Amino acid sequence: NHVIVCGYGRNGKQAVHKLEAYDKDFVVIEMSEDIVSRQLEEGMLFIEGNAVEDEMLLQAGIARAGTLICALPSDADNLFIVLSARQMNSNLKIISRATEDTSFQKLKLAGADNVILPDKIGGDHMANLVVTPDLVEFLDNLAVSGSGDSINVEQIPFEKVCSNGEEKAIKELDIRKKTGCSVIGYKSPEGNYIVNPEPSLVVKKDSKLILIGRPEQIEKLKNQYDV
Amino acid sequence: NHVIVCGYGRNGKQAVHKLEAYDKDFVVIEMSEDIVSRQLEEGMLFIEGNAVEDEMLLQAGIARAGTLICALPSDADNLFIVLSARQMNSNLKIISRATEDTSFQKLKLAGADNVILPDKIGGDHMANLVVTPDLVEFLDNLAVSGSGDSINVEQIPFEKVCSNGEEKAIKELDIRKKTGCSVIGYKSPEGNYIVNPEPSLVVKKDSKLILIGRPEQIEKLKNQYDV
Ligand SMILES: [Ca+2]
Numbered sequence: 001n002h003v004i005v006c007g008y009g010r011n012g013k014q015a016v017h018k019l020e021a022y023d024k025d026f027v028v029i030e031m032s033e034d035i036v037s038r039q040l041e042e043g044m045l046f047i048e049g050n051a052v053e054d055e056m057l058l059q060a061g062i063a064r065a066g067t068l069i070c071a072l073p074s075d076a077d078n079l080f081i082v083l084s085a086r087q088m089n090s091n092l093k094i095i096s097r098a099t100e101d102t103s104f105q106k107l108k109l110a111g112a113d114n115v116i117l118p119d120k121i122g123g124d125h126m127a128n129l130v131v132t133p134d135l136v137e138f139l140d141n142l143a144v145s146g147s148g149d150s151i152n153v154e155q156i157p158f159e160k161v162c163s164n165g166e167e168k169a170i171k172e173l174d175i176r177k178k179t180g181c182s183v184i185g186y187k188s189p190e191g192n193y194i195v196n197p198e199p200s201l202v203v204k205k206d207s208k209l210i211l212i213g214r215p216e217q218i219e220k221l222k223n224q225y226d227v
Numbered sequence: 228n229h230v231i232v233c234g235y236g237r238n239g240k241q242a243v244h245k246l247e248a249y250d251k252d253f254v255v256i257e258m259s260e261d262i263v264s265r266q267l268e269e270g271m272l273f274i275e276g277n278a279v280e281d282e283m284l285l286q287a288g289i290a291r292a293g294t295l296i297c298a299l300p301s302d303a304d305n306l307f308i309v310l311s312a313r314q315m316n317s318n319l320k321i322i323s324r325a326t327e328d329t330s331f332q333k334l335k336l337a338g339a340d341n342v343i344l345p346d347k348i349g350g351d352h353m354a355n356l357v358v359t360p361d362l363v364e365f366l367d368n369l370a371v372s373g374s375g376d377s378i379n380v381e382q383i384p385f386e387k388v389c390s391n392g393e394e395k396a397i398k399e400l401d402i403r404k405k406t407g408c409s410v411i412g413y414k415s416p417e418g419n420y421i422v423n424p425e426p427s428l429v430v431k432k433d434s435k436l437i438l439i440g441r442p443e444q445i446e447k448l449k450n451q452y453d454v
């Protein structure tokens with residue numbers, strides 16, 4: 001159930017940093033011998049080779065992997081890998097970067113679940129700093145889940161929030177009183193999101209609540225609900 | 228008080244799309260004659276030339292501009308422009324892209340207010356899809372302010388929320404009852420953000436509230452407070 005990262009350029013490197021911070025198991029496929037030997041010295045799991053070759057994906061354990069991140073600079077290479085990987089493991093979650101707009105649809109067709117266009121995100125981000133600076137600053141600085149000690153947004157699954165298995169309305173749960181955190185979202189069992197759900201909404205089995213709070217409130221939340 | 232965008236590559240283009248959508252006045256400086264003549268035909272304000280030349284910035288009205296977006300592919304070019312622009316207009320908000328990590332600090336030193344590293348944001352994003360997929364999906368799909376009809380996050384300044392100028396506690400404002408929206412943030416008069424502020428927090432002059440809601444709730448909010 002590990003993550004395979006193809007390419008240790010600027011994109012892949014940043015992704016790997018984050019995976020490490022969250023203690024995820026991963027292996028990186030990278031062509032540069034220099035980079036690979038340096039990272040192996042630091043105890044990281046690197047394989048030297050070109051991820052476009054099926055052999056490399058097999059060596060990285062594609063059959064039992066949970067996620068593949070394609071972060072090569074060439075859209076054509078990423079497309080090739082996405083297509084190969086999808087054939088080797090139909091349950092794999094595949095995330096690919098793309099440079100060109102026009103590659104988005106192709107990568108989706110080839111089997112990618114998510115396609116990230118860094119230049120597009122970057123351009124959006126620059127414009128957001130002009131049009132809604134305060135909101136962008138606020139949302140950007142929200143720290144999301146994980147193991148850090150400055151978390152602002154966290155999710156709790158149904159079975160933690162209603163530990164006896166009984167479905168209850170949000171207001172009956174009294175989460176704000178118990179922890180200080182506020183419910184800002186609900187993910188239904190079908191996977192649909194409701195922003196700012198009504199207090200009367202009944203929390204269903206297999207759903208999730210999304211909450212916001214200051215770090216000390218999130219800490220309380222985690223203790224209270226054993227997240 | 229217009230926006231100057233240097234470079235109409237993938238980054239600049241996306242920024243321009245967003246500025247247009249929010250009806251911001253802008254002018255683009257772009258070197259490619261082809262691109263410029265095509266955009267001029269579409270009625271967009273483009274100037275042909277190299278933004279590294281001071282003359283081009285003057286022509287784009289740098290002295291009376293509100294914001295400069297440097298979206299050239301070369302970090303050295305962006306650095307050059309940031310430095311020139313900062314000398315020409317000390318009040319200008321300067322936003323620059325950067326490719327290399329090491330350029331971040333240099334661009335800041337040269338006078339950039341914000342530096343955006345698209346590859347870093349992209350890499351982060353890919354990893355977030357692995358480590359906190361639900362939260363990322365939820366936050367990514369929040370539509371922020373502006374003129375659209377599917378907005379989820381909006382800000383209200385003090386003078387709108389306390390229209391008689393009297394400072395009041397959040398709970399006294401009864402915003403949730405009146406509009407359905409929930410307060411998720413507070414920006415103090417000094418510019419500091421408080422996430423998930425207490426209901427007892429007194430909303431001060433020159434502060435802002437940040438609220439979350441479903442589109443119909445945000446619509447109510449805008450009508451109620453004349454935003
Ligand atoms: Ca670790």
Ligand SMILES: [Ca+2]
Pocket residue numbers: 247248250251
């Ligand atoms: Ca317009």
